[in-house]
Amino acid sequence: MKNGKVTLLSAGPGALDLLTLRAARVLGEADVLLVDDLANPEIATLAPQARVIAVGKRGGCRSTPQAFIERLMCRFARRGAHVVRVKGGDALMFGRAGEEISALRRAGVPVDIINGVSSAFAAAAGLGMSLTHREHCAGVTFVTAHRQDGSAPNWAALAATGTTLAIYMGLHRVEELSETLLAHLDAATPAGAVQWAGSPQERRMVTSLGRLAADVRAAGFASPTILLVGGAVGEAALAAVEPSAAVGVDVGEAAADVVHDVIARAA
Amino acid sequence: MKNGKVTLLSAGPGALDLLTLRAARVLGEADVLLVDDLANPEIATLAPQARVIAVGKRGGCRSTPQAFIERLMCRFARRGAHVVRVKGGDALMFGRAGEEISALRRAGVPVDIINGVSSAFAAAAGLGMSLTHREHCAGVTFVTAHRQDGSAPNWAALAATGTTLAIYMGLHRVEELSETLLAHLDAATPAGAVQWAGSPQERRMVTSLGRLAADVRAAGFASPTILLVGGAVGEAALAAVEPSAAVGVDVGEAAADVVHDVIARAA
Numbered sequence: 001m002k003n004g005k006v007t008l009l010s011a012g013p014g015a016l017d018l019l020t021l022r023a024a025r026v027l028g029e030a031d032v033l034l035v036d037d038l039a040n041p042e043i044a045t046l047a048p049q050a051r052v053i054a055v056g057k058r059g060g061c062r063s064t065p066q067a068f069i070e071r072l073m074c075r076f077a078r079r080g081a082h083v084v085r086v087k088g089g090d091a092l093m094f095g096r097a098g099e100e101i102s103a104l105r106r107a108g109v110p111v112d113i114i115n116g117v118s119s120a121f122a123a124a125a126g127l128g129m130s131l132t133h134r135e136h137c138a139g140v141t142f143v144t145a146h147r148q149d150g151s152a153p154n155w156a157a158l159a160a161t162g163t164t165l166a167i168y169m170g171l172h173r174v175e176e177l178s179e180t181l182l183a184h185l186d187a188a189t190p191a192g193a194v195q196w197a198g199s200p201q202e203r204r205m206v207t208s209l210g211r212l213a214a215d216v217r218a219a220g221f222a223s224p225t226i227l228l229v230g231g232a233v234g235e236a237a238l239a240a241v242e243p244s245a246a247v248g249v250d251v252g253e254a255a256a257d258v259v260h261d262v263i264a265r266a267a
Numbered sequence: 268m269k270n271g272k273v274t275l276l277s278a279g280p281g282a283l284d285l286l287t288l289r290a291a292r293v294l295g296e297a298d299v300l301l302v303d304d305l306a307n308p309e310i311a312t313l314a315p316q317a318r319v320i321a322v323g324k325r326g327g328c329r330s331t332p333q334a335f336i337e338r339l340m341c342r343f344a345r346r347g348a349h350v351v352r353v354k355g356g357d358a359l360m361f362g363r364a365g366e367e368i369s370a371l372r373r374a375g376v377p378v379d380i381i382n383g384v385s386s387a388f389a390a391a392a393g394l395g396m397s398l399t400h401r402e403h404c405a406g407v408t409f410v411t412a413h414r415q416d417g418s419a420p421n422w423a424a425l426a427a428t429g430t431t432l433a434i435y436m437g438l439h440r441v442e443e444l445s446e447t448l449l450a451h452l453d454a455a456t457p458a459g460a461v462q463w464a465g466s467p468q469e470r471r472m473v474t475s476l477g478r479l480a481a482d483v484r485a486a487g488f489a490s491p492t493i494l495l496v497g498g499a500v501g502e503a504a505l506a507a508v509e510p511s512a513a514v515g516v517d518v519g520e521a522a523a524d525v526v527h528d529v530i531a532r533a534a
Contacts, residue, residue, distance in 0.1 A: 012287070012382075013382075015289070016288070017287065017288040017289040017292070018287050018288070018289055018382065019287060019288055020279070020284065020285050020286060020287055020288075020384065021283070021284040021285070021286055021287075021288060021291060022282070022284040022285055024288060025284070090384070090388050092388055092391045092392060092396070092397045092398045092399070093388075093397075093398055093399055093407070094399050094406075095397075096397075096401070097397040097400075098396065098397030098399075098400030098401070098402070098403075098499065098502055099400075099401075099402075101395055101396070101397065101502070102502065111395070113392040113395065114392075115279075115280075115285065115384040115388045115389055115392050115465070116384065117287065117357070117382040117383065117384065118388070121357050121359055121360070121382045121385070122382055124359045124380075125359060125380040125381075125382050128368055128378070128380065129359070129365065129368070130359045130360075130362075130363075130364040130365030130368065131359045131360055131409075132359070132360055132361050132365075132409070132411075133364075133365030133366075134363070134365070134366075134414070134415040135365070135366075135415065136365075138410050138411055138414050138420035138421075139361075139408060139409045139410030139411060139420065139435075140360070140408070140409050141406055141407070141408040141409075141428065141430055142398075142399070142406045142407050142408075142409075143405050143406030143428075143430065144399075144405055144406060147401070147405050148401040148402065153405035153406065153428070153429070153430075154405075154427055154428055154429060156427075157424050157425075157427035157428045157429075158424075158428050158430075160421055160423075160424035160427070161408065161410075161420070161421055161424045161425050161428060162420070162421060162424075163408055163409075163410065163420075163425075168406075198382070232365065235365055235368070235369065
C-alpha cells in the first residue's frame, strides 16, 4: 500500500485561475478532497479522481467540528490516500492550519503545504492599491475581529503601528471595531470594503473610517468581506482599475481551458 | 494599433510553479517584460515573444531608478505594447506598486494586477507553521525594517499588537531590531529566519528572539531573508515538515512541463 499524506492546499480567493500551477497539479493527484466552504466548489472539477467531502464551517455555524475534520484527514491518510485539504485564500492565514498541522504531526502523518493568494491581496488588487504604499505606512497587518477566547484584538496598538489594517471576518462587528479604531485614528482615515474579493461576485467600496459602518450596511455588504483601513487605501479612491482584469470576471473560459490542460498533463 | 496596457504581475517567491495560472497565461501574451531582480529570471522562458528588460534595484543599490522604470512602462504601453511588470512575491507588498499605479494612472495607461504568493507565506510553509495560529495571536503583521524617510517602524506598537511579525528586508538591521523588540517582548519569544523562501535555495532556522541576531549571523544568512517573530513560530520547532514538497525542490521538471503546456495553450 502506498504511503498516505495530507496536503494543505490554498485555493486562493475564488477564481480558479488564481490557483498556483503547483496547486492545480496536486489537485489532479488527490484521492480525497476535503473542501472548506470559503473555497470555490468548482475546484473539485480539477480533482477528477478524488472523493470530495465538504467540510464547511462558515460564520460561526460549526457544521463540521474541527476535531472531526482532523480525524478524517488522519484516517484517509493512514489508509494510504493522498488527502488534499482545500482552504480558501492562503492555507496559513486564518484557517486552523496550525491546529491541523499539530494534529497530523501527532498522528505521524506527513503534511505539506501549498501556498496561495490570501483574500486581502485580492481585495487590494480589486481596489487598485498597494497594501504597503511607502508614503503611507511601513507595512500591513492582517487581523481577525475577535480572538479565540472571544476578546477583541488590541485595536489601540494596531492603530499605533501605522500599518494598513486588513480585517478578516470583521463585518458583523464593523460598528464596534470602527468605533474603537476611531478613538485612535482620524475619522477621515481612508477605509474600504471588498466582498468576495477575487471572485466574479466581487463588490467593493472606498469610504472613510468615520463612515465605514454606515456605508457597508447601507450597501448591504455581506460575509465574506475584507475591511481595509489606512492611508494606503486613499490611493484606491483616485481611480478605478480595469475591473475585468483585476477581478477575473471575463477569463472564465480561458482559465478553465488552461486548468484542464494542466490536469491532463499531471494525470 | 492595439491599445497598450501594463499588468503588474506577481512572480511569487521563486519556484515557477508557485505562479498562478492567470500569471502563466498572461506572461504568454506579454510584448515587453520588465523584471525585478527578486523575481526568478527563468520567468522569461514563459514569455517567449516578449522583449525582456531587467530593472533590478536590490538592497539599496539603485541600479534602475524608479522614475526610469515608470517612464519605460508608459512609453511601451503608449506604443501599444502589453507591458508585464514582474515583481517578486505579491506585487502589492513592498514593491513600489503604489507609486507605479499612480504614475500609470497619471499617464492614462490602463493597469491591471495579478496577485501571487508573498515570500512570508512561503517562509511559513517552509517552517510548517500557520502565520496566525489562533492559540498564539490575532493575526500577522508584514513590515519592513525601515521607512521611506529612514525612520524605524513603531516596534513598541508592533510588539503590543500580539500579532506574528513577518519582517521583510530586516536582516541588515537584525541586531538593532531584535534589541528594540526585546524591550517589549520576552527573550524566549520564538523567532525564525528563512532565506530565499519558496525557492530551491531555501534555508531556514528556528530560534528565539534573544538569540536571533547571533544565530542568523553565525549561520551566514544573507539577503533576501524573512524574519518571523511570535508565539506562532514556536509551532514550527516541533517537527520539520516534508521539505521537498514544502519548498518545491523536486518538482522542477514537472513544473516546467506544466508551465510550457499552459503557455502552448495561451499562445
